[in-house]
Amino acid sequence: MPLRATLAALLVALIWGMNFVVIDAGLEGMPPLLFLAIRFVVVIIPAIFFVPKPAARWRDIAAIGFFLSLAQFSMLYISLSLGMPPGLASLVVQGQVVLTVVFAAMALHEVPTRIQLIGISVGALGLLIIGFGRGGDVALLAFMCSVGAATAWAIGNVLTRRVGRSAPGGTPAPLAGLSMTVWSALVVPIPAFAISMLFDGPSAVGYALTHLTVPQLLSTAYTAWLASLVGYGIWNTLLGKYQASAVVPFTMLVPVVGIFAAWLVQDEVPTVAELVGGGALLVGVAITTGLLAQIKRWRMPQARRLQ
Template sequence: MVRNDLLLAIVVMAIWGFNFSMIKLGITEVNPLVATAARFTLAVIPAIFFIRRPNVAWRYLFAYGLVFGVGIWGMASWSITAGLSSGMSSVLLSSNALISMAAGVWLQKEHVSKRKIIGAVAALVALLILVSATNGNITPQGLMLIMIAATSWTIMGMIVKASKTTQAFAFNVWGMLFAPIPLVLFAMSIYGSNIIFEAIAAWDMKTTVAIVFQAYPTTLLGYWVWNRLLIRYPLSMTAPLTLLVPIFALISGYFMYDEVLSLAQVVACIMFLIGIGFIVKPASTRKSQQIQSSHS
């Protein structure tokens, strides 16, 4: 990878990691579902007026917006107010690689290499340690919500594949058009219509800064750069970079909110990220060809 692209990628991973602390900042006073709706409203408008709609059926865009908005970031934000630390929410969200691997095996009968099996076992053991060694930074409700978010990430990938889109950034922007309304309706169905007025009354400068950061540097800039890198470089080179996100999230959580891991959790986080790294790194071309020939 060219040095400038590598530096840009690291900056984006840092932004995405820091974003979890900004999510926590934005939902301190405002309901997480309403705050997430505001994030995607700002990200879509006015960008959508300058980006042509991708050549895909509307149902894919609607499904993407629902899963990306409510399923992933609505649940991830809610998990933090449910007691999960911002850093731990980022680490546990990375378990989407485990869920995607399981879905590939069970639904699509994909071949799994020994390396990925080792990675999955290591990550699962690390997850058990993380949960059992909690010092208050993991709660049952928070864990459930972040697992829903991780599962939704897998479903989102299936939606993108099914759409057969070749315009990833445009698909992302237009898909987000369908995120705010379901988020607001979901919040109102749980907390009543007053939740909107309560959010407006509680809204302050910290909330504004947090939502603007999530909408523009994180969502628009981050995904634009990431999609650009995916076009230029193979997945084997770009995918492992995402493991930097939880590291930056843990660092920012420590400095912004004094979020501290127990020693067992530090070891478990390292073990978890190594395990996920084994899963997300694709097999070499030679190995892929050997696997294909053995199944042909």
């Protein structure tokens, strides 16, 4: 990918890495699916009145919204509400990197290059190192919900890439990613609110809505405007323009940001394994995205000039 796209992907990784700590703060005293419904209402309104519908079929928009927003975040929010540490959650959901590459190869015939496979393998090794360092006694249900979130994210990535490849007019404009983010969000609020009413009960939902706290409002603003509108707006645009195996590995940086954010905000002190694994993740991303090759090409002319 060109430098501009690379920097955009790095910005998304930074925003999403902070997202886990922000969500965890907002879930204090708030039913998880109600919080999700509120987040996506803020994503939709007022943006939907200004952002045009994406050039895609309604069923494709609905499918992307279901997997990338409703399914992924329902399971992530439930996982965090069940006690999953934010730093560890940011790690587990990165299973979507490998799953996306596998699903894209199966559904879109986008076979990763040998260099990309090496980079993904190094990054996956980093994830395993961090995982062994944070295993602890996390509840199985919370862990499985995070794995489910990763699976839903991977499916959503492939669906977004497929729609981007088949969009009329060739390469989508930058606004296309934002359009898909806003319009696919229509799938989320009503089902999330209905399920919350069913399982949490009207009294719990009513109490939460009438006793919103400042952290909950700030968390909603961050997750809706930064994580969803900015983050997924950029993300969907990149997936529409470049192969999934070139874009998705950038999200391996998310747990690095997430673990350090949890350290700074919630005193989740990183272990030696996490630091080593985070370093491996950085190297894996650099290999997969071609950043190391770009640095090498840049240094060669510099070395010649010095000679």
